[in-house]
Structures are given as C-alpha cells and as structure tokens.
Amino acid sequence: MTTEEASAVPAAQRGSWTSFLKSIASFSGDLSSLTAPPFILSPTSLTEFPAYWCERPDYFAAIADAAAGQDRALAVLRWFISTLKDQYTSRNEELGSEKKPLNPVLGEVFYGIWPDKHGRGETRLLVEQVSHHPPITAYVIENATKGLRLVGHNAQKTSFSSGSIIVKQIGHAVLTVGTGPSAEQYLITLPRLRIDGLWYGSPYIELAETSYIVGGGHICTIDYKGKGYFSGKSHTFKATMTPQPGMGGAGPREIVVEGTWHESSKFTKGGSGVFYEVHEHKEEADPLPWDTEIGEYETRRLWFLVAKGIREGDFELASREKSRIEVRLCFSCG
Numbered sequence: 077m078t079t080e081e082a083s084a085v086p087a088a089q090r091g092s093w094t095s096f097l098k099s100i101a102s103f104s105g106d107l108s109s110l111t112a113p114p115f116i117l118s119p120t121s122l123t124e125f126p127a128y129w130c131e132r133p134d135y136f137a138a139i140a141d142a143a144a145g146q147d148r149a150l151a152v153l154r155w156f157i158s159t160l161k162d163q164y165t166s167r168n169e170e171l172g173s174e175k176k177p178l179n180p181v182l183g184e185v186f187y188g189i190w191p192d193k194h195g196r197g198e199t200r201l202l203v204e205q206v207s208h209h210p211p212i213t214a215y216v217i218e219n220a221t222k223g224l225r226l227v228g229h230n231a232q233k234t235s236f237s238s239g240s241i242i243v244k245q246i247g248h249a250v251l252t253v254g255t256g257p258s259a260e261q262y263l264i265t266l267p268r269l270r271i272d273g274l275w276y277g278s279p280y281i282e283l284a285e286t287s288y289i290v291g292g293g294h295i296c297t298i299d300y301k302g303k304g305y306f307s308g309k310s311h312t313f314k315a316t317m318t319p320q321p322g323m324g325g326a327g328p329r330e331i332v333v334e335g336t337w338h339e340s341s342k343f344t345k346g347g348s349g350v351f352y353e354v355h356e357h358k359e360e361a362d363p364l365p366w367d368t369e370i371g372e373y374e375t376r377r378l379w380f381l382v383a384k385g386i387r388e389g390d391f392e393l394a395s396r397e398k399s400r401i402e403v404r405l406c407f408s409c410g
C-alpha cells in the first residue's frame with residue numbers, strides 16, 4: 077500500500093491537512109484556536125465530554141455500596157478504569173478517528189441525566205464552560221441517593237513532539253463519598269495524552285505517564301504505557317495501591333492491578349482474578365429537553381446547525397453557523 081492509499085485524508089483536503097500539521101508543529105498551547113480541515117471536525121462540543129465519567133453508572137454507584145477502606149478505594153479505582161475507554165477511544169470507534177471537538181463558548185451549559193435503574197439512584201450531570209480561550213470546562217456529577225458527588229475542571233496544554241501531539245491535562249476531579257463529617261474525599265488527577273496517527277489523517281489517543289487517586293486512606297498510582305514502536309501492547313496500565321501512612325489506611329497490603337484499560341485487567345499482587353472487564357454496554361446521558369428555561373446556551377441547542385452541517389457534509393452551513401455563534405457570543409474570537 078502506498079502512503080497515498082493509506083491516508084484517511086480526502087484527496088481534496090490533503091493540502092489543508094498538511095498546513096494544519098505544519099501549524100501544529102510550530103505551536104504550543106491552545107489547539108482550539110487553529111482552523112482544521114472539515115474531515116477532522118467533530119460535531120460534539122467539549123462540554124459533552126464530562127459525561128464520559130459516568131457512562132457506566134453502576135460502577136459509579138458501587139462506590140457508595142463498598143465498605144470504607146480498601147474495598148472502597150478499589151471500587152473508586154474500578155470505576156475510574158471503567159471510564160477510560162469511553163473517554164479516550166470512543167470517538168475512534170464511532171467516527172473512525174479522533175476528531176477536533178467544537179470549542180464551547182463562555183457560559184455554554186450541558187445537562188444530562190442517567191435515570192435510576194437497578195436501585196442505583198438517578199445520576200445528574202451539569203457542565204459549564206468557564207473559559208473559551210483557553211477552553212476550560214467545569215462539571216458536577218451527582219447521585220444524591222447514593223451520596224456521591226464528583227466535581228472537576230479540565231483544560232489542556234498541547235505541544236508537538238516526534239510527530240505526535242502531547243496533551244497535558246490541566247485540572248483534576250474530587251469525588252466525595254457520603255455527606256457530613258464522615259464524608260470521604262478522593263483526589264483524582266488526569267493522565268497525559270499522546271495523539272498519534274497524524275501523518276495518515278487518522279489520529280488516535282494513547283495514554284502516557286502517571287495519574288493518581290488519593291483518598292480513603294489509600295494512594296493509588298496508575299502508570300500508563302503504549303505500544304511503543306516495535307513491541308508492547310496498546311493501552312496498558314499498572315495500578316499500585318498502598319495504604320496512606322498516618323491516614324487510617326487499613327491493612328498492610330499493597331495491591332497491584334495490571335492490564336489494558338480498554339479491555340481487561342486483573343490483580344497481580346494482593347488479590348487474584350479479574351479486576352475489571354469492559355463490557356460493550358454503556359449508557360449515554362439523556363440530555364434535558366430544550367425549553368425556555370435552559371436557554372440558548374444549552375450545548376445541543378447552540379450547536380444544532382453546526383453539528384448538522386458537519387454530520388451531513390454541508391461544511392458551508394457548519395462554517396456559517398459557527399461564525400454566527402462566535403460573532404454573537406464570543407468576545408475573544410478574532
């Protein structure tokens with residue numbers, strides 16, 4: 077196969093893709109400000125991304141049902157690992173590659189609900205874009221029945237290295253379990269991303285380096301490794317959980333879990349058997365119906381025509397509507 081045949085870039089957009097890659101290579105910071113060719117545009121706004129934290133709501137609810145201590149810290153880790161496939165590979169599966177999301181306007185909001193099923197309680201999501209350039213997204217996910225609340229914010233700093241985009245995630249999430257004086261908090265940091273496959277026009281994400289979950293008397297260090305150039309598997313991780321000295325972490329046991337975050341993982345120390353196995357069934361949040369109370373800043377309402385244009389290949393419509401939104405609602409767009 078020749079390079080031309082292997083490329084996912086439509087022939088008519090090869091020139092603009094090459095210019096886009098050149099501008100990425102000489103740039104670091106906020107990628108959302110660069111204009112990308114139409115084939116790589118996603119119809120989804122970044123405000124919808126925090127919903128990935130809860131597309132497997134049973135694992136979220138299970139955190140509250142686990143006994144405090146090591147069992148609960150493991151339930152938090154299991155839920156965290158269960159979110160990674162949706163966060164980082166779902167666009168590839170659904171759209172064929174990683175795409176460039178819509179950059180939300182300041183004050184844009186997205187609401188979602190996962191209804192009560194199997195007695196796990198209803199889970200609600202509220203997202204607000206708190207900065208446009210650079211994009212910063214804040215969110216709250218709450219299951220009041222189970223006493224669970226996840227609050228976080230997310231931004232990115234990008235750079236270019238050896239043909240890949242490196243994305244440092246700025247921000248973190250705090251998970252609160254329970255209410256009142258006995259409530260526990262877990263601090264969750266976010267992994268670094270490497271976006272590969274740029275040359276062929278089919279970008280995909282690999283996770284890199286280390287992220288942490290600290291809380292409930294335990295520290296969990298999660299190391300991520302990718303395929304490398306000649307060997308190794310994609311999307312692998314190793315999570316090491318140790319009791320936090322002086323914080324009431326019960327038991328001397330160190331627990332190690334290893335595997336792939338998009339498929340399966342098992343205990344390799346301090347336990348045995350399967351830790352987490354991805355099942356295909358995931359539950360997307362139901363967005364609240366548009367009504368006058370929500371207003372024009374609701375994500376799906378705001379971007380409706382832009383998303384339609386991108387989905388249907390009507391890029392004139394997409395670009396006209398995008399400019400209309402930016403002129404009307406964005407004070408920092410050029």
Ligand code: HC3
Pocket residue numbers: 107108112116125126128163164174175176177230232243245271279
């Ligand atoms: C880097 C990224 C925007 C940010 C996306 C984040 C980090 C947002 C928070 C979610 O929880 C996890 C997540 C997943 C994907 C991240 C996006 C991947 C690509 C996008 C860049 C701004 C666009 C790069 C353009 C290209 C080359 C793919 O077209």
